[in-house]
Structures are given as structure tokens and as C-alpha cells.
Amino acid sequence: MTKRVDRRKFLAGGASIATAGLAGCALTGSGSSDTIKLGILEDQSGNFALVGSPKHKASLLAIEEINNNGGINGQQIEYFDPDPQSNNQRYLELTRRMINQRNVDALWAGYSSATRETIREPAIDPNDQLYFYTTQYEGGVCDKNVFAVGPTARQQLGIVLPYLVEEYGSDIYTIAADYNFGQLSADWVKVLADENDANVIGEEFIPLSNSEFSSTISRIQDADPDFVMSMLVGSNHTSFYKQKASAGLDIPIGTSTAMAQGYEHLRLDPPAMSNIYAGVNYMEEVPTNRNTKEGGFVDRYYEKFPDAPYLNEEAENNYFSIYMYKRAVEQAGTTDQEEVKAALESGITYPAPEAPDGEEIKLVPETHHVNHHMWVMRADEEHNVEAVDDRVIDETFLKDTVGCDLTSKDEETQYTPQDYYEEAG
Amino acid sequence: MAIGLDLLVQFFPNFASIVLAATGLAIIFGIMGVINLAHGEFIMVGAFSTSLAYNGGIPFLPIDALPGLSRLIGAMLFAALVTALFGLLVERTIISGAVPNWISERTLGRPVVTPLYDRLLDSMVATWGLSLIMVQTFRNVFGNSLSGVPIPFGELSYGNSSIGLYQVLLAGVAAFVLIALYLVFVRTDYGMRARATIQNESMAQSLGVNTERTYMATFALGSGLAGLTGALYTPLLSIEPGLGSVFLVDAFVAVVVGGSSVVVGTLLSGGLLGIVDTLFSNVYGTFAGRIALLIVAIVLIRFIPQGLSSLVERLRERRLEVD
Structure with a gap:
């Protein structure tokens, strides 16, 4: 009898190894429901690889640090990071795959504004997907689902x-x-x-x-x-x-x-x-203790990626926004996207590497933008x-000039300076 | 007066960039009937080789130890040679299919590749595929950017403006390349065989010209010129795998406007397009310069579809008739 159990165990083990082999990279995708799933779509090849790969690397650093320190609410983070290859068509496909097949709890994606606009209306907004756009950009995106945490x-x-x-x-x-x-x-x-x-x-x-x-x-x-x-x-x-x-x-x-x-x-x-x-x-040379002191952000980055050429502005944005997401999930006590968005709209702050000791940068509830140092x-x-x-410097265009308030009104718009200033346009 | 001087000085770099971008493409297109969409990537090979050689990235070849300007010139000549050899390899494997056919005749007993000579559309697809493979391979092997090469010589001041002297001197190099090509085509055996091959391939063959070897040499020469262009522009550009795309549009416009005659066509189109670009960029801005350049190209293609060099040929024929 014991022998039969052993044989069954052996068969089960063999079967799961075979499935894993067949599934290949899909192995990570079939993960259990007790992990938090993040999608990281950043360019590792193509035209934007030079500026996109630091974003990808810094995201992995944040995830590794969080997992090594016990995860979020005791849950480990599982991530999906296929390479969009600087191709907007591929971005759209991968974004849909992240949302519909991987059921990611939050998505980080895209370098250029063109990429953001390619996925925002057709894929992000119809699914109300929680989405972090981290590149410095022209500003003006007032969208319930989008957290544009780079500087404008x-x-x-x-x-x-x-x-x-x-x-x-x-x-x-x-x-x-x-x-x-x-x-x-x-x-x-x-x-x-x-x-x-x-x-x-x-x-x-x-x-x-x-x-x-x-x-x-x-x-x-x-x-x-x-x-x-x-x-x-x-x-x-x-x-x-x-x-x-x-x-x-x-x-x-x-x-x-x-x-x-x-x-x-x-x-x-x-x-x-x-x-x-x-x-x-942010740039690698920003002289804060959190950034350049021994054991700081720069040290940790190059320890994980010794051959990386540079730690750029957007890399820090991916890094701190993953930590902001962690704080929001801990506060909400769930990964339910609407509740996490509400938690993010409660005035989340984080001691990002860009800010000097004792200072935390603030995610503005009404605009989903960040008042950066x-x-x-x-x-x-x-x-x-x-x-x-x-x-x-506070984000003032959406907050004061436009009056975007996502806490009270569900919007999915991008505003431009021409609409508000005579000098522009 | 100041504007006239400004335009004159600005003309030199524009003329140089159009002529140097176009010559390699023009030779391969004019003689072999192959449209090389990987032309920009051949230029990129030249730029990468220059950067690597200059910065000591080539083992057993201490070009970086040479003193002063000879270090840059050594790196550039090395780059042109590397690109020519690379072109030879591409010609033997992809364009002529000689290598794959050699293998397949011994294994399958029949050739598998038809040469791409005079198959314009097919050659475009094949070389476009090659260009995609090259860009990503270079990205994987060398990373997203290579360290550059400083721009030699100082600045040239005129009026209250100034320009890098190197960019002006490039026009001289471009003129030198055209003269050298002219001499190659009219004074050497290779040039004679190449011209015979263009005029009538089968007649040339029956007169004992090994046209396949002519094609091989032509592709290597065109590739070497692309490599030289990449080498010459290495100091001016940031070195990354996609840099060839900048040259491709200019090169195509110049070849289409110039027509089939390599030297005369490139000279005329480089001159005309250079003047148009300079005038409009300087007075109305870079964007206007690009638009004007393309409009002129469209108009010329509409009214002189055979290219500017066909005008010259028609003139010459008319004079012969009169005589």
C-alpha cells in the first residue's frame, strides 16, 4: 500500500515536471492566487532599450527587496515582464494579455507618451486597470485608472x-x-x-x-x-x-x-x-543620503546589476511607485483594484531616493500625480x-489650473496647455 | 552678404552628408540592380568598427595606441575595410547565394537560391530582413550604445556664426570619393568590366567577363563606401545600433533623383538637394528643409523619372548627333 502511494506521488511529480516543461515561460503565469501579480512592460530591446532597461531593472530591484522583506501583507510578489521591444502594437497586445490572461493586480508600462496613449484608451480604461505611467512627460493626464507618477x-x-x-x-x-x-x-x-x-x-x-x-x-x-x-x-x-x-x-x-x-x-x-x-x-548623481550613501539606492542597484550602465530618472520612478503601491495595498488590506486606487487616493507618501532625509514625496489624491522634490x-x-x-515643486496644472479631481469625478482625459494659456499655442 | 556666406558654409556639410550617404547605395543599385535596404546598417557597421578600433576594442590591433590624428584615420580605414569584407560575406551568402548553393549542391544535388541580381523587389525584402537582424544582433552583442569618438579639428568662425571645421572638410572628402570613383570606372579594368556588365550582361559574359566576380567586387566596393561613410560620421553621431536609419532616406532620395549613373548622378543630386536643404533649413528651419527636399524629389521624379543623370546623357547624345 505504501508503495502504491509512493508510485502515485512519483507519477504526480513526473507529470508536473512535464507540464512545467511544456508550459515553458508560462510556468510563472500559472502561479497561485496567494501571490500579488504585477505586470512590468518596459523596453529591453528596440529604440527605447537604452532608457527603458533601467526602468525594468529598478522594478525588479524593488520587487526583490519587498519579497525578501516578507512581501506585501505576507504575500509574495509575482511579476510578468515580457519585452515589448519598443513596439506600440506589441505593447497593446501585451497589455491585453496582462489584464485578461495574467489578471495582474497593477501594471507598469511604457516609456513614451505615444505608448501610453496606445494602451490607455483601448486597454487600460475599458478594464479599469490600475496603471502606473512613470516617465517624465508633458503632463495633463487626468484619468481615474492612471497614476502618472513621473514629473511633468x-x-x-x-x-x-x-x-x-x-x-x-x-x-x-x-x-x-x-x-x-x-x-x-x-x-x-x-x-x-x-x-x-x-x-x-x-x-x-x-x-x-x-x-x-x-x-x-x-x-x-x-x-x-x-x-x-x-x-x-x-x-x-x-x-x-x-x-x-x-x-x-x-x-x-x-x-x-x-x-x-x-x-x-x-x-x-x-x-x-x-x-x-x-x-x-532624479538622476544617479542626485546627492541625497538615501541615494548615494553607502548601502543607498545606487549601491543596491549596482549590487544587483553590476553591468548596468546607468540608473536613470524613470528607474527611480518605477522603484518608488512600486513601494507606494505596497503601502496602498497594506492600507487597503486587499489587492482589489478599486480599493487600492482609493488607498492611493488617501495621500500616500514615500521616502524616495530623490528626497533629502526626513522628507517624503507625496502622491496627490485628486490628480494621481506626484509633488516631486x-x-x-x-x-x-x-x-x-x-x-x-x-x-x-507641486504639480499645479491639473490641480489648480484645470481643477482635475479624480476623488470626486471619474475622468479619462488629457488636458493641454493651449486650452488654458494664451501664450501657448 | 552675411546670409550668402552663411548659406555657402552651411552647404558643405549638407552636400557631404547626401553624397556620402548615397554613393555606396548608388553603386550597388546601378550596377547590380539590387536595392540594399540594409545600406544604413552597413553604415552602422562602419561607425561601430571605427568606435571600437579608436577606443581599443579590437584585439591584436593597437589602433588606439597611434598618435594624434593617425589614430582616427587608422580607425576609419580599418572600418571601411571591415565593412567591405562584411559586404563580401553578405554578397556570397545572401545576394548571390553562392555559399548556400555550394552546400546544397553537395547535399541535395541542386541549388536552392536564385541570385538576387536585377530582382529589385526580392532584393528589398531580403536586405530589409538583414537590416532588422543586424540592428538587434548589434544591440545584443554591443549593448545600446558605444562610447564615441571626439570631433577632430576646431571650429570655423565666420561673421557672428561658427561651425565645426570637420563638417566643412567632409565636403572635400565627398568630392574626393566621387573623383576616385570616376577614375575607378573609367581607368581600371574592373571599371571597364563593370560598365560592360551594366550595358549587356550576356554579351559581356560571352566576351570573357566574369560577371559574377564583377558583382562580387561591386558589392564589396559599395559596402566599403558605406563603411567609410559610417566611419566619417562616427565623430558627429551618438553611436547606437539604429543610427543607419538616418542615412537611408537621404540616400534613397539622392539615388532616385540622381539616376542610374553613379558619379554624375550622385554629384548632381547631392549638389541640387544640398542647395535646397541648406536654403530652406537656414531660412525657415530644419523641418522646412526636410519638406523642401522631399517636394523637390517628388517633382523631379514626376518630370525626370530617369533621374538627373539621364538629362546629361540626353545632352551628350544630342551633341553626338549634331556632330
């Missing part, structure tokens, strides 16, 4: 533009990538210039496929501004910084896109990024990066 253009430009006006003068020349993000960011430059008694004396939008900047450089020299605001995007546009250095264009440049995401100060030879000021909530980071001729200014 108004926050990023709002720390660096006033600083440069104060330091260098009031004539601004804007160069921006010629698509949704660049156009809206340029509008924000105009709004902020107006608020700071400065003027935009020239503006140029550069197609994403362009990598030849001699005429742009010559036009900037003709206009002779006090500083340039650059919202250039992507590797083609990175050539601008090399070419302006070789042309001897030595002008301060403020930016919301360079250095913090694609670490141009490490990839390009000095002095390409000399005198460039980035307005960011913002930094102005300057690169010198040797590409050493130092902080020259920092303070908390």
Missing part, C-alpha cells in the same frame, strides 16, 4: 527655467523634438517664460529623424539668446550636443530631456554636455554633474 514638463521646466533666467538673462531660444511631447513642452517654456518675465525669442522644432544640426546652430547664433531650452529627444538628437561643442557654441542650455534619461554626460566625450542644466526629479543638475567641462538648486 511644468515641474521639470519649472525648476530649471527660473534658475537660468536668474543666472543668465531673459532671452530664451527653444529647440524641441517635433512631436506631441516636444510641442507641448515648448508651450510650457512660453508659459513659464511669461511667469518669470522672460521671452522666447526663437523656437525651432526638429524632426526626430534629423541628426545634422549645423543650420540649427547657426540660427541660434544669429538670434543670440541668453540661454537655450532644449527638449530634444532620442539618439539622433543627441548629435546636437556633440556638434554644438565642435562649432564652439558655448551657451548655457536648460533641458528636461538630456542626461537624466539617456546619460549623455557619460556616453559623449567632454565637453559636449558642458554647461547643460537638467531639471529633473526637483533638482537642477549641472554638467561642467569634464562632465562632472553637481546639484545647483533643489526644492519641492
Whole structure:
């Protein structure tokens, strides 16, 4: 009798091994219901791999830390991280798979605004899926299901533009990538210039496929501004910084896109990024104890990923938002998405690496955005990066100007500055 | 006056980028009837080789130990050579199918691949697939970006503007490449065989020209020129696997506008498109420059579908008739 039981056990074991073998990577998907399931869709290949893979890695770091410390309410986190390959069509397919087949409790997905919009209306909103979008972006998304926890253009430009006006003068020349993000960011430059008694004396939008900047450089020299605001995007546009250095264009440049995401100060030879000021909530060099002290965020990241090239702005956003999600689930006592959203709307805070000791960044209940601790980071001729200014900047566009209040009204809209400011548009 | 000077100086880098992007593509298209959609990726191979050689990433080849400018020039020549050899490999395996056919004749007893010569659409599909494979393979092997190469020489100041001297000098290199190609085609045995092969392949064969070897050499030459372009632009660009796509559009527009004659066509289209791009980019901005360039290309294709070089040929024929 005992023998038969043993044989049955053996058969059962063999069968489950065989199923596991057949199922392949689906093994993780058939996980038990007592785990918390997170979907992490970040680009590990394709055009956005350079900036997307740090997000992917930092997400895994947060999940590992949480699991090693007992999980969330005693439940371990199980994650699904197929590679969307920088392809929006694939993003849509994978998002649907995450929601319908994996039944994820929360989803982190996408680098660009184009990706967010590809999945938001067709997949996120119809399923009321709890979704974290963590890239710094143009701002304005007021959506019950979306927690856009990266800094907005108004926050990023709002720390660096006033600083440069104060330091260098009031004539601004804007160069921006010629698509949704660049156009809206340029509008924000105009709004902020107006608020700071400065003027935009020239503006140029550069197609994403362009990598030849001699005429742009010559036009900037003709206009002779006090500083340039650059919202250039992507590797083609990175050539601008090399070419302006070789042309001897030595002008301060403020930016919301360079250095913090694609670490141009490490990839390009000095002095390409000399005198460039980035307005960011985070980059690897941000000098807080939580970030750079021994055993801090940077140390933990490189201990898990010794070959990683950089820890970028969006990586920190993925990291702290997974911890914010943990706090919300613990508070709600359940992973039920509506109850977790309600908990996230209760004023969740977290001691993120971007904030100095004793300070926690706050998720604003009404707008699902974060009041970030913002930094102005300057690169010198040797590409050493130092902080020259920092303070908390609230998200004000949705909160005050638009009056978005998701705690009382269920909305799924994106607002743009043109609707509210004369200078924009 | 200042504007005129500005336009003149700005013309040089635009002319250089169009001509250098187009020559390799033009040679392969003009002589072999193969549209190489992986042209941008061949340029990328050149850029990656330059960056690796310059920064000491090539074992047993201490190019990074060379002094001063010779380090950069050594890395660039190495890159052109590597890309030419890579092109040779692609020609033998994918374009001509010689290697797979050699194997299949010994195992299956019959060839499996028909050469892609003069099969425009088929060659586009095959080389497009190749380009996708190359981009992701390079990403997997070398990562998302490579360390770059500093831009040599200083700046050239004129009026209250300035430009990198290197970008202006590239126009000289582009002109040199065109002259060298002209000499290769009219003064060398290879050039004569190549021209004979274009005019009438079967007649050339019956006169003893080994057209297959001509095709092989042509593809290697075109690839080597793509590699040289990648090498020359390495200092100006950020080095990542997708960089070839920037060149592909310019190259195609230039080849279509220029027509089948490699040297004359590329020179004329580089000159014309360079002027249009410079004028509109400078006065109305980069975006307007791109639009103007494409509009000119569309108009020219509508009215001179054979390309600018066909105009020159028609003129020459008319003069011969008069004589």
C-alpha cells in the first residue's frame, strides 16, 4: 500500500515536471492566487532599450527587496515582464494579455507618451486597470485608472527655467523634438517664460529623424539668446550636443530631456554636455543620503546589476511607485483594484531616493500625480554633474489650473496647455 | 552678404552628408540592380568598427595606441575595410547565394537560391530582413550604445556664426570619393568590366567577363563606401545600433533623383538637394528643409523619372548627333 502511494506521488511529480516543461515561460503565469501579480512592460530591446532597461531593472530591484522583506501583507510578489521591444502594437497586445490572461493586480508600462496613449484608451480604461505611467512627460493626464507618477514638463521646466533666467538673462531660444511631447513642452517654456518675465525669442522644432544640426546652430547664433531650452529627444538628437561643442557654441542650455534619461554626460566625450542644466526629479548623481550613501539606492542597484550602465530618472520612478503601491495595498488590506486606487487616493507618501532625509514625496489624491522634490543638475567641462538648486515643486496644472479631481469625478482625459494659456499655442 | 556666406558654409556639410550617404547605395543599385535596404546598417557597421578600433576594442590591433590624428584615420580605414569584407560575406551568402548553393549542391544535388541580381523587389525584402537582424544582433552583442569618438579639428568662425571645421572638410572628402570613383570606372579594368556588365550582361559574359566576380567586387566596393561613410560620421553621431536609419532616406532620395549613373548622378543630386536643404533649413528651419527636399524629389521624379543623370546623357547624345 505504501508503495502504491509512493508510485502515485512519483507519477504526480513526473507529470508536473512535464507540464512545467511544456508550459515553458508560462510556468510563472500559472502561479497561485496567494501571490500579488504585477505586470512590468518596459523596453529591453528596440529604440527605447537604452532608457527603458533601467526602468525594468529598478522594478525588479524593488520587487526583490519587498519579497525578501516578507512581501506585501505576507504575500509574495509575482511579476510578468515580457519585452515589448519598443513596439506600440506589441505593447497593446501585451497589455491585453496582462489584464485578461495574467489578471495582474497593477501594471507598469511604457516609456513614451505615444505608448501610453496606445494602451490607455483601448486597454487600460475599458478594464479599469490600475496603471502606473512613470516617465517624465508633458503632463495633463487626468484619468481615474492612471497614476502618472513621473514629473511633468511644468515641474521639470519649472525648476530649471527660473534658475537660468536668474543666472543668465531673459532671452530664451527653444529647440524641441517635433512631436506631441516636444510641442507641448515648448508651450510650457512660453508659459513659464511669461511667469518669470522672460521671452522666447526663437523656437525651432526638429524632426526626430534629423541628426545634422549645423543650420540649427547657426540660427541660434544669429538670434543670440541668453540661454537655450532644449527638449530634444532620442539618439539622433543627441548629435546636437556633440556638434554644438565642435562649432564652439558655448551657451548655457536648460533641458528636461538630456542626461537624466539617456546619460549623455557619460556616453559623449567632454565637453559636449558642458554647461547643460537638467531639471529633473532624479538622476544617479542626485546627492541625497538615501541615494548615494553607502548601502543607498545606487549601491543596491549596482549590487544587483553590476553591468548596468546607468540608473536613470524613470528607474527611480518605477522603484518608488512600486513601494507606494505596497503601502496602498497594506492600507487597503486587499489587492482589489478599486480599493487600492482609493488607498492611493488617501495621500500616500514615500521616502524616495530623490528626497533629502526626513522628507517624503507625496502622491496627490485628486490628480494621481506626484509633488516631486526637483533638482537642477549641472554638467561642467569634464562632465562632472553637481546639484545647483533643489526644492519641492507641486504639480499645479491639473490641480489648480484645470481643477482635475479624480476623488470626486471619474475622468479619462488629457488636458493641454493651449486650452488654458494664451501664450501657448 | 552675411546670409550668402552663411548659406555657402552651411552647404558643405549638407552636400557631404547626401553624397556620402548615397554613393555606396548608388553603386550597388546601378550596377547590380539590387536595392540594399540594409545600406544604413552597413553604415552602422562602419561607425561601430571605427568606435571600437579608436577606443581599443579590437584585439591584436593597437589602433588606439597611434598618435594624434593617425589614430582616427587608422580607425576609419580599418572600418571601411571591415565593412567591405562584411559586404563580401553578405554578397556570397545572401545576394548571390553562392555559399548556400555550394552546400546544397553537395547535399541535395541542386541549388536552392536564385541570385538576387536585377530582382529589385526580392532584393528589398531580403536586405530589409538583414537590416532588422543586424540592428538587434548589434544591440545584443554591443549593448545600446558605444562610447564615441571626439570631433577632430576646431571650429570655423565666420561673421557672428561658427561651425565645426570637420563638417566643412567632409565636403572635400565627398568630392574626393566621387573623383576616385570616376577614375575607378573609367581607368581600371574592373571599371571597364563593370560598365560592360551594366550595358549587356550576356554579351559581356560571352566576351570573357566574369560577371559574377564583377558583382562580387561591386558589392564589396559599395559596402566599403558605406563603411567609410559610417566611419566619417562616427565623430558627429551618438553611436547606437539604429543610427543607419538616418542615412537611408537621404540616400534613397539622392539615388532616385540622381539616376542610374553613379558619379554624375550622385554629384548632381547631392549638389541640387544640398542647395535646397541648406536654403530652406537656414531660412525657415530644419523641418522646412526636410519638406523642401522631399517636394523637390517628388517633382523631379514626376518630370525626370530617369533621374538627373539621364538629362546629361540626353545632352551628350544630342551633341553626338549634331556632330
